[in-house]
Amino acid sequence: xxxxxxxxxxxxxxxxxxxxxxxxxxxxxxxxxxxxxxxxxxxxxxxxxxxxxxxxxxxxxxxxxxxxxxxxxxxxxxxxxxxxxxxxxxxxxxxxxxxxx
Numbered sequence: 001x002x003x004x005x006x007x008x009x010x011x012x013x014x015x016x017x018x019x020x021x022x023x024x025x026x027x028x029x030x031x032x033x034x035x036x037x038x039x040x041x042x043x044x045x046x047x048x049x050x051x052x053x054x055x056x057x058x059x060x061x062x063x064x065x066x067x068x069x070x071x072x073x074x075x076x077x078x079x080x081x082x083x084x085x086x087x088x089x090x091x092x093x094x095x096x097x098x099x100x101x
Contacts, residue, residue: 008046016042033067034060036089044097058096066092 020035037060044056070088073081 002051004049006047008042012042031060033063036060037063040093049099052099052101055098055100056093056096057098058093062096063092 016039020039023035023038024032037056037058040058041056044054047054066088070081070085074085
């Protein structure tokens with residue numbers, strides 16, 4: 001039977017989350033896709049499911065186009081699309097997550 005586990009450390013997680021927040025904050029949200037991909041790439045790299053390490057191949061440029069589209073949909077629908085935004089982001093993240101081995 002295979003084991004599933006996460007082998008990342010707390011200090012690493014704090015560092016990546018803090019760096020992602022600072023990048024997003026300093027760029028007024030424009031670089032959120034880059035910060036998101038950077039943080040999730042680290043998370044996937046340290047996750048093993050049934051003996052297989054995960055690999056994330058998404059890029060900030062791929063996400064940026066979707067991010068602009070989702071923000072415009074949220075503005076046009078007066079915030080209503082915002083309820084589906086986290087689901088759309090999760091679908092994109094899942095689409096780009098694979099087994100490394």
